[in-house]
Amino acid sequence: MAIAAVPRPSLFRRPRATTGLASWFTTVDHKRIGILYGVTAFIFFLLGGIEALLLRVQLAGPEGTFLDADTYNQVFTMHGLTMIFLVVMPLSSAFFNYLIPLQIGARDVAFPRLNAFSYWVFVLGGIFLYSSFFLGGAPNGGWFGYAPLSSAQPEVGLLPGTGMTFYALGLQILGVASLASAVNFIVTILNERAPGMSLMRVPVFTWMTLVVSFLLLFAMPVIAIALFELGFDRLFGTVFFSPDAGGDALLWQHLFWLFGHPEVYILILPAMGIVSEVLPAFSRKPLFGYAAVVFSGIAIGFMGWGVWAHHMFTTGLGPVANTAFALSTMFIAVPTGVKIFNWLGTMWGGSIRFATPMLFSIGFVAMFIIGGLSGVTHAIVPSDFQQQDTYYIVAHFHYVLFGGAIFGLFSGAYYWLPKVTGRMLDEGLGKIHFWLMLIGFNLTFLPMHWLGLQGMPRRYYTYPEEAGWGFWNFVETVGSFIIAASILVFMINLVWSLSRGREAGADPWDARTLEWSIPSPPPHYNFDEVPVVRHRDELWHRKYAEDERGRPVPVVAGAAEEEHAAEEGHHDIHMPDPSYFPFLAALGLPVIMYGLIYFWPASIVGALITMAGLFGWSLEPVAED
Amino acid sequence: MVILGLLLAACTGQLPYNSLDPAGPVARKQADLYWLVFWIAAGVFVLVEGLLVYAMIRFRRRSADDTPRQIHGNTRLEIMWTILPALLLAGVAVPTVGTIFDLATRPEGEVLEVNVTGNQWWWEVEYPDLGLITANEVHVPAGRPVAINLTSRDVIHSFSVPRLAGKQDLVPGRTNTIYMEAARPGTYLGLCKEYCGLSHANMRFRVIAQEPTEFDEWVEAQREEAAVPPSGSLEAEGLEYFSTGQCIGCHTVRGVETAVGRVGPDLTHLAARGTFAGAIFDLNEENLTRWLEDAPAVKPGAKMPSGLRDMGLTEDQIEAMVAYLLSLE
């Protein structure tokens, strides 16, 4: 073959090792990348949680002096940025990465090296963002970075420090990771499904991943442009958001929220997908209305593009625009409600087992109902004039993002960690985690509803005694420490289970989807043979048939693949080789950004590093071509 | 829960920023609409959470070989729980849209015009038809509608008096308008509700609603030029330092020729205001002294330089200037 005849420089020889520390830098295995995402995102979760505790200590009483104004502003900005971009999104990615190929019967994602690249860009972006604490101050303009406060050049002094430059550049880096991921999962889900797995047989979690990937694909470029315009205003003196030059401060808001609203569906749909898997497994019933849940997810994906200005009701858009967005916002509650009713329908008539994953999924449903309802109240524009920028809003989004997304992600963690590690987590500790977290969460965020209605604004580093907000703020602070305690319980459980947990086996939950048909942990090639799919909930149908009354009856011969097959000679399944180049390509990005801030020749060097990475990536040998 | 919270809070003291204790027609319409939607939402909450709790109890697994019927959905239910919430929302939309347009419509009658310009971190308040400028206080005649035109000189701020009306943003380069009316005389507290930098939490203001005659008296007093202190007094000494020092670069005192700066608040009738520095300090000798000594130390990021460190003032000079400022009724 012509290919083999060309002498290959050793630079391009692919590494072969799949064990050892170095192998983690070159891995392209979706399962290992999923673990990397999960561990990294969890570390950021702890950082974001500490930031939250710092805020809560400062707000525990009126006129607190624990944090000064500048520090407080940096901490609340980083708390938001961390939780959204460095925790919920990558935790969702962890699940996408680990599970999608397993759920669709594939051996890996469509672009394994692009997958690794996404992870490394994420980590380096997070480090870049956090390095700002040591380099003149972290971003301090809020995660939403409204112009012109955020876009003025540092010398103008509207905000102290250079943190918002780190914001503009850091989020760009993270955006690259998300975009690459989106392309990867769209192609994987559309192209790599096992034979017989039509789109209407795909697990709901996979469907939600597909919708989220399309949302990312189209939303990330919008924030990229917004951030370029913001960054250029700060670095190069462009006037996109400069009122003196006629720039429109609201342009930033429109661009930001055009991204920002789809972003919140990006944050919640994966958790909804998880809940749609866990509830059926622990109710021993299929998801009530698969098509309804799938189509409502697609509907939310579309409708999510038409509500963005509900974040801007008080900016003076006028009654016509406000009405239009009030209506679109109210109606997006309909597909959301469809999901909730379908989840209820799943449990209804089932045989519910309250294992820890189930507790967290039920917690999701319960908390999301509250968050969803408070969201509908925001759509009532005149009332939003009282709610906007108060703690009422903070209550809403924590109910949907913490009570919703985080609870959902923990549900997924307890459900799927046995598959990843081969060990069960302790049920007792899991239940303690759940109850502590539920109580702490509600204690922290429920009072925020009435604090907001009592006028307490967001982003205030302190508040006066006369406002009458002190009592409930104190209660909230106590609640936040209870949440912290619950996280400690989880960490203890995790560490304990890794060495002492009961062996999980392939299918500890008697579940319904294909990932439970292979050993725990799975072999590196996932499936001995690519499965042929004949049903939705394929695994369930291999295990059970339905009698005349629709009740499951065990099938005698059907079962999960035999576990010992992993030890037999399946070494002829060739998986993609590891590669250095995704890491190298990722490495250049923060170098470019540091260069833009400090020393522009470094940006050239960074660009060259990334180019070298990209060249190596495209020129190195691939097993199949 | 909300009611419980409010009751508890009411027991512990006043709630000056409470949007559910409206003191004017705009806030009342907003509160009424909120309560309508709240009770509907509460009903939905009880229903859905109730079903959830019921399902958890009724359908919990009783034995290891509990095998429930494998239901694959019900189209009629899907249609029903799509249509019914949509209808409910459509019902809620009607008063919502009505109120949106109602609140956006200029009120009938003699509307008082006020122009408020936001600055980091204080409010310039101008009465264009009455020819007066003040800061951090909006006086209005009780029972008369007011149109407040909002803009900003620097970043986005937001004008919010919860007991009278919700908030509207002050966006540089645009003018937004908020209408409100105080039903009865009283003092209503307001604050900035759009993150605007270091001292966002220190940008408050007060709306003081007065009987119409008292309001007219206030207008008359505000229109006059600044009080001239008797010569030889401490206040006169303070005026001397004020009018020849750096103060005039930022502040206006009508009657003092050199003092025409507009970077900081108009001080012509400072002492008639009960608070200062964005309504965060009571106006008294002690607070004014600390402010002149080192404003940034007591209000993070304050643009006013420190008297002692940056402007080279002595304690005596400050004492005189404080006396002068306190004389500006």
Add this chain to the structure above:
Amino acid sequence: MAGDVVHVPHTATGLDNRKLGMWAFLGSECLFFGSLIATYLLYRGRSIQGPFPGDVYDIPYTSVSSFVLLMSSLTMVLALHAIQRGDHRRLRAWLLATALLGITFVGGQVFEFTVFVREGLTLSRNLFGSSFFVLTGFHGAHVTMGILMLLTLYGMSLTGRLPAERALRVELVGLYWHFVDIVWIVIFTVVYLIPT
């Protein structure tokens, strides 16, 4: 056809992964350029001080460079056709032609921008300067990356690393190149041709 080796992808949609991936990426690029164009359109006519578009645009000049870019799409199609027929010499010729036309376009843009700057239109001068240069600058950067990819393909073909079985790579670069060309047509129409 002889030499027309088509790699049959084993995928659920029938489309090769990389082709599907490129289409997805180009979809996101639509939003990327769309946001930039939206910014430009929002700020059209709102600059407080000049120079204004009418003061600096040289439509005949830009028409020529637009034509050059348009022609490069033609040569790109010819390059793909060549490799699909197994004609590697023509492949390289057309790849090089495409790259050279692209370089001419970018060179023309650089020259045009230096003229504008000399006439007082800079990035920070006014809304027109900011939105114009950022929009066309990003487009030019995309063209430049395309040129790098074309030259890479040229080099690969020269060293025997681009056999007919790998025609997909040329097709993918072609997809990207045509997209960048279409974006330019939109920019040229909306920014240059349609008067304020």
